[in-house]
Amino acid sequence: xxxxxxxxxQLAFVLEADKLKSVExxxxxxxxxxxxxxxxxxxxxxxxxxxxxxxxxxxVDIGRVIQMVLLHDVVEVDAGDAFVYDVAARxxxxxxxxxxxxxxxxxxxxxxxxxxxxxxxEFEARAxxxxxxxxxxxxxxxxxxxxxxxxxxxxxHGIVASQVRERNAHIAEGSPALWEAANAxxxxxxxxxxxxxR
Amino acid sequence: xxxxxxxxxQLAFVLEADKLKSVExxxxxxxxxxxxxxxxxxxxxxxxxxxxxxxxxxxVDIGRVIQMVLLHDVVEVDAGDAFVYDVAARxxxxxxxxxxxxxxxxxxxxxxxxxxxxxxxEFEARAxxxxxxxxxxxxxxxxxxxxxxxxxxxxxHGIVASQVRERNAHIAEGSPALWEAANAxxxxxxxxxxxxxR
Numbered sequence: 001x002x003x004x005x006x007x008x009x010q011l012a013f014v015l016e017a018d019k020l021k022s023v024e025x026x027x028x029x030x031x032x033x034x035x036x037x038x039x040x041x042x043x044x045x046x047x048x049x050x051x052x053x054x055x056x057x058x059x060v061d062i063g064r065v066i067q068m069v070l071l072h073d074v075v076e077v078d079a080g081d082a083f084v085y086d087v088a089a090r091x092x093x094x095x096x097x098x099x100x101x102x103x104x105x106x107x108x109x110x111x112x113x114x115x116x117x118x119x120x121x122e123f124e125a126r127a128x129x130x131x132x133x134x135x136x137x138x139x140x141x142x143x144x145x146x147x148x149x150x151x152x153x154x155x156x157h158g159i160v161a162s163q164v165r166e167r168n169a170h171i172a173e174g175s176p177a178l179w180e181a182a183n184a185x186x187x188x189x190x191x192x193x194x195x196x197x198r
Numbered sequence: 199x200x201x202x203x204x205x206x207x208q209l210a211f212v213l214e215a216d217k218l219k220s221v222e223x224x225x226x227x228x229x230x231x232x233x234x235x236x237x238x239x240x241x242x243x244x245x246x247x248x249x250x251x252x253x254x255x256x257x258v259d260i261g262r263v264i265q266m267v268l269l270h271d272v273v274e275v276d277a278g279d280a281f282v283y284d285v286a287a288r289x290x291x292x293x294x295x296x297x298x299x300x301x302x303x304x305x306x307x308x309x310x311x312x313x314x315x316x317x318x319x320e321f322e323a324r325a326x327x328x329x330x331x332x333x334x335x336x337x338x339x340x341x342x343x344x345x346x347x348x349x350x351x352x353x354x355h356g357i358v359a360s361q362v363r364e365r366n367a368h369i370a371e372g373s374p375a376l377w378e379a380a381n382a383x384x385x386x387x388x389x390x391x392x393x394x395x396r
Contacts, residue, residue, distance in 0.1 A: 007379055010249045015346055017245055018228040021238045030216040040219045043241035046268050047215055050314070051208045051306070063261040070244050108249070148213055181205055
């Protein structure tokens with residue numbers, strides 16, 4: 001059972017995290033009608049973790065992966081989203097996100113804040129099987145949405161197939177089966193004229 | 199490891215579920231700038247399940263609660279959202295949602311679809327400790343957002359304090375601590391002039 005001060009802090013964190021619903025990503029939702037926000041993106045990844053659990057290597061703890069993807073973008077409340085193909089925007093992003101993590105997880109009761117911050121640090125370091133599978137989902141989702149929307153975000157930014165394969169190659173470290181699925185999506189997108197084949 | 203047909207079905211389910219990002223709720227996001235959609239709402243509940251886990255009775259399995267809230271609104275892809283205070287809109291909603299569950303969980307491989315459908319049925323029946331805690335989060339979140347936004351959804355629909363207490367009373371079954379927090383929020387909303395005290 002939590003005490004009143006802890007509960008007040010926890011509810012304050014939940015309201016602060018609500019701002020993630022206003023952080024826009026470059027990717028659109030599947031029907032292409034608008035850009036996706038980081039809160040609903042996080043929901044998609046958690047749903048994928050449930051549904052695609054069979055694609056995870058046997059040493060992956062899906063419960064931890066789900067918590068990881070639910071939390072993975074909370075730092076964007078302060079740091080914003082940096083498009084994965086935008087090298088300039090990504091400069092300094094790690095430092096901005098670390099400061100954001102200090103402030104945001106600092107709202108929580110100390111033990112809990114440290115525990116959830118450690119889960120985010122693990123996601124960022126992408127060194128454990130859980131973090132690698134979480135990262136694979138985080139890359140597969142925009143691939144699926146970009147193809148479903150007719151390649152809107154790719155076209156807007158002039159992205160070509162080789163960039164997509166290079167930026168998403170680490171899906172293979174998290175799940176060979178999902179990397180195969182990702183390549184099939186890229187091949188279809190090329191055939192459909194959504195991605196220049198170079 | 200999943201087979202190719204299963205994976206194709208699972209990815210199709212993920213894209214179909216993406217439509218939840220276009221299902222609007224009556225509640226606004228915390229800053230009041232726009233209405234919340236059911237996908238980002240589901241993310242909020244899952245985040246709350248992580249952060250407020252200490253408020254759950256000891257027999258609650260938080261991992262199951264997280265999966266339950268991530269899935270709880272997927273049926274709205276077909277059935278839409280029915281405002282909790284709108285008695286007319288809620289008529290026939292259970293039947294519409296059951297048909298939607300047949301179709302949507304039917305996209306998945308049979309075993310998996312049956313397992314996830316059972317989790318949704320459990321949520322709807324609100325008879326187990328896990329489902330009661332999930333339902334408590336599902337009621338607490340809009341309370342928090344309505345107060346944070348200055349009572350926008352309450353004012354638009356002419357909702358008064360006694361309706362809010364009655365409709366949310368089942369929070370107590372899921373978590374006495376969260377029911378106490380909910381009452382504190384309602385009291386504050388009355389003091390702030392956001393909810394008529396009758």
